[in-house]
Amino acid sequence: MKSLTKKLVPKNTQQLSSQQLGRGTELAVSVLVFTLIGLALDAAFNTLPWFTVGLVIFSTVGNFVRMYYSYNAQMESLEADRRAKSGAQQ
Numbered sequence: 001m002k003s004l005t006k007k008l009v010p011k012n013t014q015q016l017s018s019q020q021l022g023r024g025t026e027l028a029v030s031v032l033v034f035t036l037i038g039l040a041l042d043a044a045f046n047t048l049p050w051f052t053v054g055l056v057i058f059s060t061v062g063n064f065v066r067m068y069y070s071y072n073a074q075m076e077s078l079e080a081d082r083r084a085k086s087g088a089q090q
Contacts, residue, residue: 027063034059 038052045051 023067027067030063031056031059 034055035052038049038055041051041055042048
């Protein structure tokens with residue numbers, strides 16, 4: 001059981017967790033920036049809250065799409081590494 005755990009848990013867990021913290025901060029900051037832009041546009045055109053709502057939705061959907069493709073690319077890379085390592089061991 002111990003050897004299986006070693007194979008499944010990545011060695012660079014601390015690096016992965018710091019990357020996740022960075023992604024969370026990036027998501028929050030981008031939503032905040034789009035919110036502020038939306039508020040400025042709404043104030044300029046007197047359309048409160050349409051630009052704000054639209055830009056927040058745009059930012060949120062865009063971030064989740066980017067995270068989805070980033071996650072898939074990372075998983076494909078890890079799967080390719082795992083296949084290469086298992087092929088080298090046989």
